[in-house]
Amino acid sequence: MNELIQQIGVCVEKGKVNKNSPYPNDMKGQDGADELTKQALDASLGPNEILQACNDGMHRIGERFGRNEVFVPELLMAAKAMNAVMAHLKPFFQSGSVKTKGKFLLGTVAGDLHDIGKNLVAMVVEGNGWEVIDLGVDVKPAKFIEKIKDNPECTVGLSALLTTTMANMAKTVQEIKSQFPATRVIVGGAPLTSKSAEQMGADGYAPDPQGAVEFLNRLAVGG
Amino acid sequence: MKSLLSAISNGKVLVSDGAWGTFLHQRGLQPGECPELWNVTHRNDVFAIAKSYIDAGADMVLTNSFGGSPIKLEHYGLKERAFELNETAAAISREAAGENHFVLGSIGPTGVMLMMDDVTEQELYDGFCIQAEALKKGGVDAICIETMSAIDEASVAVRAAKEATGLEVVCTFTFEKKVGQRFRTMMGITPAEMVEAIKNAGADVIGANCGNGFEQMIDIVKDIRTIDKSTPILVHANAGLPVYKNGETIFPETPDMMASRVNELVSSGANIIGGCCGTTPAHIKALVCELKKY
Numbered sequence: 001m002n003e004l005i006q007q008i009g010v011c012v013e014k015g016k017v018n019k020n021s022p023y024p025n026d027m028k029g030q031d032g033a034d035e036l037t038k039q040a041l042d043a044s045l046g047p048n049e050i051l052q053a054c055n056d057g058m059h060r061i062g063e064r065f066g067r068n069e070v071f072v073p074e075l076l077m078a079a080k081a082m083n084a085v086m087a088h089l090k091p092f093f094q095s096g097s098v099k100t101k102g103k104f105l106l107g108t109v110a111g112d113l114h115d116i117g118k119n120l121v122a123m124v125v126e127g128n129g130w131e132v133i134d135l136g137v138d139v140k141p142a143k144f145i146e147k148i149k150d151n152p153e154c155t156v157g158l159s160a161l162l163t164t165t166m167a168n169m170a171k172t173v174q175e176i177k178s179q180f181p182a183t184r185v186i187v188g189g190a191p192l193t194s195k196s197a198e199q200m201g202a203d204g205y206a207p208d209p210q211g212a213v214e215f216l217n218r219l220a221v222g223g
Numbered sequence: 224m225k226s227l228l229s230a231i232s233n234g235k236v237l238v239s240d241g242a243w244g245t246f247l248h249q250r251g252l253q254p255g256e257c258p259e260l261w262n263v264t265h266r267n268d269v270f271a272i273a274k275s276y277i278d279a280g281a282d283m284v285l286t287n288s289f290g291g292s293p294i295k296l297e298h299y300g301l302k303e304r305a306f307e308l309n310e311t312a313a314a315i316s317r318e319a320a321g322e323n324h325f326v327l328g329s330i331g332p333t334g335v336m337l338m339m340d341d342v343t344e345q346e347l348y349d350g351f352c353i354q355a356e357a358l359k360k361g362g363v364d365a366i367c368i369e370t371m372s373a374i375d376e377a378s379v380a381v382r383a384a385k386e387a388t389g390l391e392v393v394c395t396f397t398f399e400k401k402v403g404q405r406f407r408t409m410m411g412i413t414p415a416e417m418v419e420a421i422k423n424a425g426a427d428v429i430g431a432n433c434g435n436g437f438e439q440m441i442d443i444v445k446d447i448r449t450i451d452k453s454t455p456i457l458v459h460a461n462a463g464l465p466v467y468k469n470g471e472t473i474f475p476e477t478p479d480m481m482a483s484r485v486n487e488l489v490s491s492g493a494n495i496i497g498g499c500c501g502t503t504p505a506h507i508k509a510l511v512c513e514l515k516k517y
Contacts, residue, residue: 068407070411071407071409071410071411072409072410072411073338073410073411074411076336076338076339077338080339110254110255111253111254111255112254113295113298113334114334115334116334116336116409138255162244162254163244163245163465163472163474163500163501164244164245164248164254164472165254166465166467166472167254167467167470167471167472168254169467170467170470190409191464191465191472192467193464193466195466196465196466196467196468199467199468199469200467
């Protein structure tokens with residue numbers, strides 16, 4: 001792999017957004033994901049290769065998160081660096097020369113206003129090559145249903161932080177399943193366990209963002 | 224104004240209250256409704272919750288102001304009413320507690336992150352000042368900043384509460400047990416890192432709330448005590464991690480289960496003990512009865 005492209009992947013993994021960014025400490029003053037992506041595209045390097053390097057970088061940081069070697073802040077900074085790359089790649093997605101793995105429809109369920117966990121999942125899933133449609137917080141079941149109609153091939157992710165909104169999550173899963181039995185639904189959030197997810201009728205439970213990525217990637221290969 | 228620090232200085236263990244959020248929902252608060260608005264619209268229900276904990280024998284009650292920061296209230300279009308809602312929260316709990324029990328003004332996280340440039344430090348500070356001042360005006364004895372996970376936000380909150388009110392400030396974090404590893408908050412903070420940072424910010428009482436039940440609180444208190452022998456510790460434990468079953472959210476730990484471990488929690492170094500999500504007046508009563516035996 002081209003050295004420049006490889007370095008973009010490293011910037012994503014380490015959360016080095018741009019030259020001015022003080023984070024991480026050991027990369028102060030160096031070009032970040034923003035500058036390097038621009039240089040790579042100016043040098044006519046392929047957007048698909050750049051995206052692959054970023055996906056690899058996000059995968060590495062996601063795995064380290066899963067092993068408790070890094071935490072939410074590191075993951076957020078990686079996602080921020082990834083967004084800097086994506087800003088440059090956007091025209092290639094729009095023209096269709098770069099493709100995503102599929103669509104992931106995501107939201108925090110009705111009655112719950114918490115978005116940190118949901119945003120983390122959105123960023124990491126996007127960083128792994130999926131198109132994320134983020135419906136925000138306090139999303140009523142009808143809103144999910146409406147969006148699934150528009151995006152029938154999507155997989156749905158539901159988030160909840162409050163112990164009191166788990167019942168709404170269950171209701172949302174049931175409404176989606178009754179109208180779209182083939183649509184896969186994965187749930188996550190602090191009060192959940194795989195057992196609760198099963199009780200709700202969800203297809204999967206992700207304890208962390210990486211878990212959501214693994215679930216989606218299994219679906220993508222027909223698992 | 225009563226002093227928590229002097230009340231526990233002779234080694235007495237105090238009992239705090241139990242859940243508010245899950246209790247409010249039981250009384251009809253709908254998901255998506257603003258809990259703090261109930262201080263005005265459902266004053267009697269809020270009062271009944273506070274009173275039920277005092278009746279159960281608790282030495283203190285908190286206030287229905289966990290999400291009362293201007294930043295949180297903005298979601299409901301209630302930012303401008305932050306002072307009023309917090310002051311009322313404090314007044315309700317004071318009325319329920321009378322003058323002989325403590326009232327601790329609850330302040331929860333804002334949900335926005337400093338490191339992601341969601342908010343400036345000054346905005347955070349100003350918001351916490353408004354909340355703390357209003358709680359003081361409503362009659363609290365101390366401020367309880369709870370369910371924190373990030374050092375930067377917690378430090379700003381403690382500093383703001385201290386500088387705005389001069390009251391004693393409690394600050395508790397929410398830790399999870401990572402498989403095969405130490406306790407950390409969602410943001411990766413260990414109990415040791417918390418202790419140093421929030422004591423520097425000016426907290427008088429430190430501790431942990433929410434989380435995964437009584438059992439883990441014993442280990443968290445032990446963790447804190449390995450590096451800090453003297454700062455008073457407050458614990459508000461969940462009644463375990465909730466289980467969703469047959470259309471209901473159930474918290475697994477019963478009052479008896481909690482009471483059976485309270486002795487160990489005290490010997491590990493906790494000074495003030497109460498409940499968080501899923502705990503009820505029955506849990507608090509069981510703690511009070513058990514502690515009376517010693």
